[in-house]
Amino acid sequence: MLSRLWLLFAQATTVGVALLFVVATLKPQWLAGAPTFTPGPQVTIHKAAAPDSARGVALNSYAEAAQRAMPAVVSVYTTKEIRRTQPAQDPLFDRFFGDRVPGHPGRVTGLGSGVIAAAEGYVLTNQHVVEAADEIAVALADGRKVEATVVGADPETDLAVLRIEARDLPVITLGSSDALNVGDVVLAIGNPFDVGQTVTMGIVSAVGRNNLGINRYENFIQTDAAINQGNSGGALVDTAGNLVGINTAIYSRTGGSIGIGFAIPTTIVTGVMKELIAKGRVTRGYFGIEPVDITPELVSALKLRSEQGVVVRGVQRNAPAGNAGMEPGDVLLSINGTPVRDTPGMLNQIAQLPPGSVARVRIERNSREVDLAVTVGERPVPPERR
Numbered sequence: 001m002l003s004r005l006w007l008l009f010a011q012a013t014t015v016g017v018a019l020l021f022v023v024a025t026l027k028p029q030w031l032a033g034a035p036t037f038t039p040g041p042q043v044t045i046h047k048a049a050a051p052d053s054a055r056g057v058a059l060n061s062y063a064e065a066a067q068r069a070m071p072a073v074v075s076v077y078t079t080k081e082i083r084r085t086q087p088a089q090d091p092l093f094d095r096f097f098g099d100r101v102p103g104h105p106g107r108v109t110g111l112g113s114g115v116i117a118a119a120e121g122y123v124l125t126n127q128h129v130v131e132a133a134d135e136i137a138v139a140l141a142d143g144r145k146v147e148a149t150v151v152g153a154d155p156e157t158d159l160a161v162l163r164i165e166a167r168d169l170p171v172i173t174l175g176s177s178d179a180l181n182v183g184d185v186v187l188a189i190g191n192p193f194d195v196g197q198t199v200t201m202g203i204v205s206a207v208g209r210n211n212l213g214i215n216r217y218e219n220f221i222q223t224d225a226a227i228n229q230g231n232s233g234g235a236l237v238d239t240a241g242n243l244v245g246i247n248t249a250i251y252s253r254t255g256g257s258i259g260i261g262f263a264i265p266t267t268i269v270t271g272v273m274k275e276l277i278a279k280g281r282v283t284r285g286y287f288g289i290e291p292v293d294i295t296p297e298l299v300s301a302l303k304l305r306s307e308q309g310v311v312v313r314g315v316q317r318n319a320p321a322g323n324a325g326m327e328p329g330d331v332l333l334s335i336n337g338t339p340v341r342d343t344p345g346m347l348n349q350i351a352q353l354p355p356g357s358v359a360r361v362r363i364e365r366n367s368r369e370v371d372l373a374v375t376v377g378e379r380p381v382p383p384e385r386r
Helices: 002-026 063-072 092-097 266-279 296-302 343-351
Strands: 073-083 105-116 122-126 135-139 145-154 159-164 185-190 198-209 220-223 235-237 243-250 261-265 289-293 310-315 331-335 358-365 368-375
Touching: 063 073, 063 185, 063 235, 073 122, 073 185, 105 243, 122 243, 122 266, 135 159, 145 266, 159 266, 185 220, 185 243, 220 243, 243 266, 261 266, 289 343, 331 343
Parallel strands: none
Antiparallel strands: 073 105, 073 135, 105 122, 122 159, 135 145, 145 159, 185 198, 185 235, 198 220, 220 261, 235 243, 243 261, 289 310, 310 331, 331 358, 358 368
């Protein structure tokens, strides 16, 4: 009996030792006591404060600038009656054109944008948006739609001022386009393709663009903010929501935006707007000369001392410059002490001179500098485009 008990005890002990060995090998943590926590370095976590609205505050957002400017940007709808004078000869014409046959009136509609520039109801837009329109309607951002009349238009800068009768008008804040630098962020606001008011963002790609053949007087802001059909006359604003330009043209082979858009800077817009409101037209200075930019070939042919200035290729008879003694071949160096650098710059300088004033003009003739006193004339009104 004792031997059997001893045998059982030995077997149990052997099994226990074996189990202890297995546990110690495979699951040693089972044999450890309760774990002790050793604190690491203290970490302070800063959580964002609860947002004031469900939207929160977006980093690098231009929402505030857009919201400040958008109420003052409007859509401009135009209607023009057209009449074909030749009678229809082909009976198939009626099949394809219905009631719009020659000799019967038809309607052509147009779309553009505009900017409310004064609480009195003055709206800035492009001249080509309202050109020859019989009816003009302005749709405000708040849903109101009112009739508009043309106060004045200036084809040479492609600007026009409309007048609307409405109360509590939101007015854009005019900024300074002179403060713009290449790389500055700008927003373009308008109604492209009549899809509704739209904001696009880009940068200033260039300033002082000219020689584009768009307007007579050019000093464009170039931007890659998307500008499409319907954006003409809309606002180009800075990141504070201030107006810095009026969107006027795009460079495109298809009619869609490819990232090259042009806006008229407020340095031009402001002066033109004031004159259109005051007189219905813009008065500009006039010399009556035909200028040409200086090239290395002209420097050699005319034996010029430098490439500064503009060569006078022709002088109109009985024009202010001719009456003052200016001759073909002269080089225009400065006007009232301001250097002349190229043809577009010279045209802008002359245009800003008040008619009737006397301009101090320095020219180079036969390698000598000569001073002339030119009594500024008034630039003739350009013929209407048809």
